[in-house]
Amino acid sequence: MLATALVATVLAACSTARPMLAGQVEQATPVDAKSAPRELSIFSINDFHGHIQAKSPTPLMPRLPDAQTGEIKAQAAGGIAYLAAAMSKLRAGRAHAVFVAAGDLIGASPLYSSLLKDEPSLAALGELDLVASALGNHELDAGLMELKRKANGECPALGCAWPDYKGPGFPYLAANMLDAQTGKPILATHIIKEVAGFKVAFVGAVTRDTPMVVIPKSIVGLRFADEADTLNALLPQLRAEGAQVLVAVMHEGASHSGGANDPSYECPGLQGRGVDIARRLDPAYAIIISGHTHQAYTCKINGRLLVQAGSYGGWVTESRLTLDASGKVLDAQSVNHPVLQSAYTPNPAFVALVQRAAALTAAVRNKPVAELKQGAQRSVQAPFGDSTLGNLIADSQLAYAKKRGSADLALMNTGGIRADLTVEPGRPVTMSDLFAIQPFANELVVMTISGAQLRELLQRQLPKDDASPRLLQVSGSLRYQYSVGADGQAKLGAVSVGGQPLNDQRKYRLVVNNFMAEGGDGQSVLRQGTERVSVGVDIDAMVELLSENPEVVTQIASGRIRRE
Missing domain, CATH: 3.90.780.10 (5'-Nucleotidase, C-terminal domain)
Structure with missing residues (x-):
């Protein structure tokens, strides 16, 4: 059965972590001022778009040397069962790790997920111990009320499309999505988690261009403010709540013509709104995890990491921050790991989840x-x-x-x-x-x-x-x-x-x-x-x-x- 003891434990923990508009705070243990530097690993994905099923290679999948011929070509990657296996292996060697996302986890999804209101995708990602996600524009495709229903694990009178759906167990963050009349945030602005003995604030933003890419009737009564300005304005509140490490998670990104990993982090030719935001964002933010542009890159803007993990679960970004006792970044490294189907044995519990979704949607999909x-x-x-x-x-x-x-x-x-x-x-x-x-x-x-x-x-x-x-x-x-x-x-x-x-x-x-x-x-x-x-x-x-x-x-x- 899908609900293994580990999954049940994760869901139980996540289900109690509902966001408040001002953010959510966990108590951190005191940090010894004389303690040695510690390392924090942040794993991240973006633009998953409900791709729970494994697929054959497509042009959007990682382009890497073929194991047999050495030819650079698209490799089969992604699928929730392979993503689960990759995350388990990658996290095994990290004592202090956390998993977040930069939006568009659902919406514009294949039939496996979309016919079931994207509920299996949200449930599956919650089981991967995802602690929070920035709101993406596609999360609003069916309107704010429908998003809130799914995020809260609520079912219509006739029941949810995904049997026994309880919600994702993680909050969506959108500091810059405001009520048009009151000017106040609609969703949580941030969440604070204790990791490696630090209070780490994950602060979320959706692209300010959401009105350009979402049907107007889906965002009636909403206003979208500038990402950098909004996150900068939150600094006093974050510090007042005791946040020691600040992580910006935004559904906006850059265009990149280079490889998924740049050892120099220079990324020549990187351009777009994500770069502009990175330059204007307060230096207090230790790292910027981005999305929206479906690109894979590990870059630094003014010495600070700006990363993105492609799309559809084909990559996972691992960003490793070395911090001193106060939470100051001493070193920052990042790598995009390809979620190759040839490199991992799919997690059986998530294979069963996909098979269940396939059975529920077969009549329509296979016509x-x-x-x-x-x-x-x-x-x-x-x-x-x-x-x-x-x-x-x-x-x-x-x-x-x-x-x-x-x-x-x-x-x-x-x-x-x-x-x-x-x-x-x-x-x-x-x-x-x-x-x-x-x-x-x-x-x-x-x-x-x-x-x-x-x-x-x-x-x-x-x-x-x-x-x-x-x-x-x-x-x-x-x-x-x-x-x-x-x-x-x-x-x-x-x-x-x-x-x-x-x-x-x-x-x-x-x-x-x-x-x-x-x-x-x-x-x-x-x-x-x-x-x-x-x-x-x-x-x-x-x-x-x-x-x-x-x-x-x-x-x-x-x-x-x-x-x-």
Whole structure:
């Protein structure tokens, strides 16, 4: 049975540790001022997204030398049973260790977890003795009330989706998510734990950009403040509560083109909001554990560790702080450990948990959709700005809307495309495969916009300063070009809809998901759309297209968006 004596002990301990808004404090034993330096190990993950099941290698998994050939390639990694085994082995040699997370543990999850309201993922992570997690934007996908229900282990009148669900046993921390009217935090700001004889404060923050990446109706009444400013303002309270070591755990991060581990910690090319926050955060914080960008890195900004553990449980970051008697950092080292399936024997209790989730979701997951000859990828190859999978999704949504009314074009945000469409010989593509690509079950909205508004929308989403583009994916009825000048600024070129030049005065019927329709990803122009009609759910559009015309995948190519 899953509930082993060890698991029961962990859950019993965690279940009593409910957060208070001002933070939670455990009594620490006195520290001898003459004692020798001690080492504190902080293990961390981020962006787990409900990936409890073990999967085959994907481009997002650790890229390491193959054991047989030495070729650098993606390795099979992650899955809760392997993560549990890795954590057990890694913690065995650490006398003073703690496990925390930097958000997005749930949301945008595969069917194993999402069909069960992500309850098995939260239960499993709690059993790994996770003491706290920063709130991630995806934890709010279903709204704050639903998050609180799951965090508190409460079940609806008809019962929880995961039998005997009792909650995760750890608190979500979000110092900068505030009640819009009172300005007070909604969730706990921090939690203080005794580790290695020190009072260690874990202080959490969610990305201030949450309104840009969450459907507005899910965050009504909430305000998101600057991460660094908020954490800095908490210092007097943390010190008053006796905190000796401060750890910032935030769901915001950086972009990194280097390896998962940099022995020098210099990380050349590291950039993004995570770096800016690190530079502005008070030096009193000993380390910054980050998330959100799905990157794996171990870096130092102004001499302080800024770390992240990739995504989906494929990595675990171990950060080791050597502290003097007062809690001052004498040395800080960090390493990202790959959770390779080839390196660990999966924990049997968590194997049973995944098998239970598989059985409860099998009927939906295994439903066949179509036999396909080839798949489609979400990656973009220059000089194009569109991918084969992005095109396929946009085409499916346009076709779906046309059957139910009128539509001229469709746009799809790249952030909503979570996996490639992979095809295995002799096996049909299933609902599980498609849901892994589009796990949000977004509604499709048809709206009217002018040609001028479409032109403005396309111009605004072009890359800035020659950054890597993450352009809206387009249906086959829309084609355009853009160029990047010597100053690094992108400019929209020729645009056509239905084979005709874009007419600024004409009205067009546009299909987008409801996340985009409400201005998500900064697409504020779409809020101006009128005559809105909801026509169905995004995954249903893909199911309909592939089941009726499985050959369509072989006919789609990149080139609808071209950089001149």
